[in-house]
Amino acid sequence: xxxxxxxxxxxxxxxxxxxxxxxxxxxxxxxxxxxxxxxxxxxxxxxxxxxxxxxxxxxxxxxxxxxxxxxxxxxxxxxxxxxxxxxxxxxxxxxxxxxxxxxxxxxxxxxxxxxxxxxxxxxxxxxxxxxxxxxxxxxxxxxxxxxxxxxxxxxxxxxxxxxxxxxxxxxxxxxxxxxxxxxxxxxxxxxxxxxxxxxxxxxxxxxxxxxxxxxxxx
Numbered sequence: 001x002x003x004x005x006x007x008x009x010x011x012x013x014x015x016x017x018x019x020x021x022x023x024x025x026x027x028x029x030x031x032x033x034x035x036x037x038x039x040x041x042x043x044x045x046x047x048x049x050x051x052x053x054x055x056x057x058x059x060x061x062x063x064x065x066x067x068x069x070x071x072x073x074x075x076x077x078x079x080x081x082x083x084x085x086x087x088x089x090x091x092x093x094x095x096x097x098x099x100x101x102x103x104x105x106x107x108x109x110x111x112x113x114x115x116x117x118x119x120x121x122x123x124x125x126x127x128x129x130x131x132x133x134x135x136x137x138x139x140x141x142x143x144x145x146x147x148x149x150x151x152x153x154x155x156x157x158x159x160x161x162x163x164x165x166x167x168x169x170x171x172x173x174x175x176x177x178x179x180x181x182x183x184x185x186x187x188x189x190x191x192x193x194x195x196x197x198x199x200x201x202x203x204x205x206x207x208x209x210x211x212x213x214x215x216x217x218x
Contacts, residue, residue: 005062005069006051008041018088027086031063031070033093041065049086052077056140057128058104063091071095071135073102096135101170103128105141106161106177112149114180120152121183125176129158129169137166144177155179 011028013021018028026042041063055061055074063070076090094100105128114120129142142161148154159173 008065011042029089031091036093056105109143110145110147112146129171133167149180
Protein backbone atom coordinates (compact mmCIF):
# COMPACT_ATOMS: atom_id res chain seq x y z
CA UNK A 1 0.00 0.00 0.00
CA UNK A 2 1.30 3.43 -0.95
CA UNK A 3 2.57 5.51 1.96
CA UNK A 4 0.51 8.69 2.33
CA UNK A 5 2.03 11.39 4.51
CA UNK A 6 0.13 14.35 5.96
CA UNK A 7 2.01 17.16 7.71
CA UNK A 8 0.70 18.40 11.08
CA UNK A 9 1.64 20.63 13.97
CA UNK A 10 0.98 20.40 17.69
CA UNK A 11 -1.71 22.93 18.67
CA UNK A 12 -2.35 24.70 21.96
CA UNK A 13 -5.78 26.09 21.10
CA UNK A 14 -8.66 24.02 22.47
CA UNK A 15 -12.39 24.47 23.03
CA UNK A 16 -13.90 27.60 21.48
CA UNK A 17 -10.46 28.93 20.58
CA UNK A 18 -10.16 26.49 17.67
CA UNK A 19 -12.37 28.80 15.58
CA UNK A 20 -9.34 31.06 15.21
CA UNK A 21 -7.43 28.14 13.66
CA UNK A 22 -10.09 27.71 11.00
CA UNK A 23 -9.84 31.40 10.11
CA UNK A 24 -6.13 30.82 9.51
CA UNK A 25 -6.83 27.96 7.09
CA UNK A 26 -6.16 25.17 9.59
CA UNK A 27 -8.28 22.20 10.73
CA UNK A 28 -8.19 21.08 14.38
CA UNK A 29 -7.64 17.37 14.89
CA UNK A 30 -6.60 14.95 17.61
CA UNK A 31 -4.51 11.78 17.57
CA UNK A 32 -5.22 9.11 20.19
CA UNK A 33 -4.30 5.47 20.76
CA UNK A 34 -3.20 2.81 23.21
CA UNK A 35 0.48 3.67 23.00
CA UNK A 36 0.23 7.42 22.62
CA UNK A 37 -0.97 10.22 24.83
CA UNK A 38 -3.84 12.16 23.28
CA UNK A 39 -2.24 14.72 20.99
CA UNK A 40 -4.09 17.84 19.71
CA UNK A 41 -2.84 18.82 16.26
CA UNK A 42 -3.70 21.15 13.40
CA UNK A 43 -3.73 20.29 9.69
CA UNK A 44 -3.55 22.52 6.63
CA UNK A 45 -7.10 22.93 5.34
CA UNK A 46 -6.46 22.84 1.59
CA UNK A 47 -4.03 19.92 1.65
CA UNK A 48 -6.20 17.88 4.01
CA UNK A 49 -9.44 18.54 2.12
CA UNK A 50 -7.93 17.43 -1.19
CA UNK A 51 -6.53 14.28 0.41
CA UNK A 52 -9.77 13.35 2.17
CA UNK A 53 -11.60 13.43 -1.16
CA UNK A 54 -9.41 10.53 -2.31
CA UNK A 55 -9.02 8.26 0.72
CA UNK A 56 -11.34 5.83 2.49
CA UNK A 57 -11.86 4.77 6.10
CA UNK A 58 -9.35 1.95 5.59
CA UNK A 59 -6.55 4.13 4.22
CA UNK A 60 -3.53 4.23 6.51
CA UNK A 61 -2.28 7.79 6.90
CA UNK A 62 1.18 8.66 8.14
CA UNK A 63 0.82 11.84 10.19
CA UNK A 64 4.10 13.73 10.51
CA UNK A 65 3.87 15.81 13.70
CA UNK A 66 6.85 18.13 13.95
CA UNK A 67 9.17 15.48 12.51
CA UNK A 68 7.72 12.41 14.26
CA UNK A 69 5.64 10.02 12.15
CA UNK A 70 2.51 8.19 13.34
CA UNK A 71 0.72 5.44 11.42
CA UNK A 72 -2.99 6.22 11.77
CA UNK A 73 -6.56 5.60 10.66
CA UNK A 74 -9.23 8.30 10.42
CA UNK A 75 -12.03 7.40 12.81
CA UNK A 76 -14.41 10.38 12.77
CA UNK A 77 -14.79 13.49 10.65
CA UNK A 78 -17.00 16.45 11.54
CA UNK A 79 -18.15 18.49 8.55
CA UNK A 80 -20.07 21.63 7.77
CA UNK A 81 -22.22 20.24 4.97
CA UNK A 82 -23.60 23.65 4.03
CA UNK A 83 -20.15 25.14 3.44
CA UNK A 84 -18.66 21.74 2.53
CA UNK A 85 -15.81 22.19 4.99
CA UNK A 86 -13.97 19.91 7.41
CA UNK A 87 -14.40 21.05 11.01
CA UNK A 88 -12.61 18.47 13.17
CA UNK A 89 -10.94 15.08 12.71
CA UNK A 90 -10.42 12.20 15.15
CA UNK A 91 -7.41 10.07 14.21
CA UNK A 92 -6.36 6.77 15.80
CA UNK A 93 -2.69 5.85 16.06
CA UNK A 94 -2.14 2.18 15.21
CA UNK A 95 0.61 -0.36 15.69
CA UNK A 96 1.92 -2.30 12.69
CA UNK A 97 2.31 -5.32 14.99
CA UNK A 98 -1.33 -5.44 16.19
CA UNK A 99 -4.46 -6.42 14.31
CA UNK A 100 -7.06 -3.73 13.88
CA UNK A 101 -10.74 -3.57 13.04
CA UNK A 102 -12.05 -1.18 10.44
CA UNK A 103 -14.42 -0.92 7.46
CA UNK A 104 -13.42 -1.41 3.84
CA UNK A 105 -15.45 0.09 0.99
CA UNK A 106 -16.98 -2.06 -1.75
CA UNK A 107 -16.84 -0.91 -5.37
CA UNK A 108 -19.02 -2.47 -8.09
CA UNK A 109 -17.06 -3.11 -11.29
CA UNK A 110 -17.59 -4.97 -14.56
CA UNK A 111 -20.60 -5.37 -16.83
CA UNK A 112 -23.68 -7.32 -15.77
CA UNK A 113 -25.23 -9.40 -18.64
CA UNK A 114 -28.67 -8.96 -17.10
CA UNK A 115 -28.62 -5.28 -18.11
CA UNK A 116 -28.40 -6.20 -21.80
CA UNK A 117 -30.56 -9.31 -21.84
CA UNK A 118 -33.38 -8.10 -19.61
CA UNK A 119 -35.07 -4.87 -18.62
CA UNK A 120 -33.26 -4.77 -15.29
CA UNK A 121 -31.28 -2.61 -12.91
CA UNK A 122 -28.57 -3.36 -10.35
CA UNK A 123 -29.59 -2.51 -6.79
CA UNK A 124 -26.77 -2.08 -4.28
CA UNK A 125 -26.94 -3.48 -0.76
CA UNK A 126 -24.18 -2.69 1.74
CA UNK A 127 -21.30 -0.57 0.45
CA UNK A 128 -18.67 -1.56 3.03
CA UNK A 129 -17.71 -4.49 5.23
CA UNK A 130 -15.96 -4.77 8.59
CA UNK A 131 -12.62 -6.58 8.62
CA UNK A 132 -9.83 -7.49 11.03
CA UNK A 133 -6.18 -7.72 9.99
CA UNK A 134 -2.71 -6.31 10.41
CA UNK A 135 -2.27 -2.80 8.98
CA UNK A 136 0.02 -4.00 6.20
CA UNK A 137 -2.70 -6.36 4.91
CA UNK A 138 -5.40 -3.68 4.77
CA UNK A 139 -6.80 -2.58 1.39
CA UNK A 140 -8.47 0.71 0.45
CA UNK A 141 -11.38 -0.93 -1.37
CA UNK A 142 -12.65 -4.32 -2.53
CA UNK A 143 -13.77 -4.57 -6.16
CA UNK A 144 -16.96 -6.56 -6.68
CA UNK A 145 -17.35 -8.00 -10.21
CA UNK A 146 -21.02 -7.86 -11.26
CA UNK A 147 -20.50 -9.97 -14.42
CA UNK A 148 -22.06 -12.92 -12.57
CA UNK A 149 -25.45 -11.16 -12.53
CA UNK A 150 -26.98 -12.83 -15.60
CA UNK A 151 -30.67 -13.14 -14.68
CA UNK A 152 -33.35 -11.29 -12.76
CA UNK A 153 -32.90 -12.18 -9.10
CA UNK A 154 -29.20 -12.95 -9.42
CA UNK A 155 -27.38 -11.62 -6.36
CA UNK A 156 -23.96 -11.20 -4.79
CA UNK A 157 -23.49 -11.65 -1.04
CA UNK A 158 -20.58 -11.01 1.29
CA UNK A 159 -19.72 -14.71 1.07
CA UNK A 160 -19.15 -14.26 -2.68
CA UNK A 161 -16.53 -11.52 -2.29
CA UNK A 162 -12.96 -12.27 -3.39
CA UNK A 163 -10.80 -13.69 -0.63
CA UNK A 164 -8.13 -11.39 0.79
CA UNK A 165 -4.92 -12.83 2.20
CA UNK A 166 -4.64 -12.54 5.99
CA UNK A 167 -7.89 -10.56 6.22
CA UNK A 168 -10.83 -11.82 8.30
CA UNK A 169 -14.29 -10.60 7.30
CA UNK A 170 -16.44 -9.82 10.35
CA UNK A 171 -19.62 -8.78 8.50
CA UNK A 172 -22.40 -11.39 8.21
CA UNK A 173 -21.62 -13.50 5.14
CA UNK A 174 -25.30 -13.46 4.10
CA UNK A 175 -25.44 -9.66 3.82
CA UNK A 176 -26.54 -8.53 0.36
CA UNK A 177 -24.03 -6.61 -1.76
CA UNK A 178 -25.90 -6.33 -5.09
CA UNK A 179 -28.96 -7.83 -6.79
CA UNK A 180 -30.48 -7.68 -10.28
CA UNK A 181 -34.06 -6.42 -10.12
CA UNK A 182 -36.67 -6.06 -12.83
CA UNK A 183 -37.62 -2.52 -13.76
CA UNK A 184 -41.21 -1.77 -12.79
CA UNK A 185 -43.29 -0.48 -15.69
CA UNK A 186 -45.35 2.60 -15.00
CA UNK A 187 -48.98 1.99 -15.82
CA UNK A 188 -50.90 5.03 -17.04
CA UNK A 189 -54.28 5.49 -15.35
CA UNK A 190 -57.21 4.65 -17.63
CA UNK A 191 -60.33 6.81 -17.42
CA UNK A 192 -63.43 4.84 -16.54
CA UNK A 193 -66.09 4.72 -19.27
CA UNK A 194 -69.51 5.99 -18.28
CA UNK A 195 -72.42 4.01 -19.72
CA UNK A 196 -75.97 5.34 -20.05
CA UNK A 197 -79.08 3.42 -19.16
CA UNK A 198 -79.49 2.54 -22.86
CA UNK A 199 -76.02 0.97 -22.84
CA UNK A 200 -74.27 3.62 -24.93
CA UNK A 201 -71.05 5.24 -23.87
CA UNK A 202 -71.44 8.74 -22.52
CA UNK A 203 -68.82 11.46 -22.79
CA UNK A 204 -67.74 12.56 -19.31
CA UNK A 205 -68.93 16.02 -18.33
CA UNK A 206 -66.12 18.54 -18.17
CA UNK A 207 -66.38 20.97 -15.29
CA UNK A 208 -64.30 24.07 -15.70
CA UNK A 209 -62.94 25.81 -12.67
CA UNK A 210 -63.44 29.51 -12.27
CA UNK A 211 -66.34 31.96 -12.27
CA UNK A 212 -69.56 30.75 -13.89
CA UNK A 213 -71.09 33.43 -16.08
CA UNK A 214 -74.82 33.98 -15.73
CA UNK A 215 -76.78 33.91 -19.01
CA UNK A 216 -77.59 37.37 -20.32
CA UNK A 217 -81.22 38.44 -20.02
CA UNK A 218 -82.99 39.27 -23.27
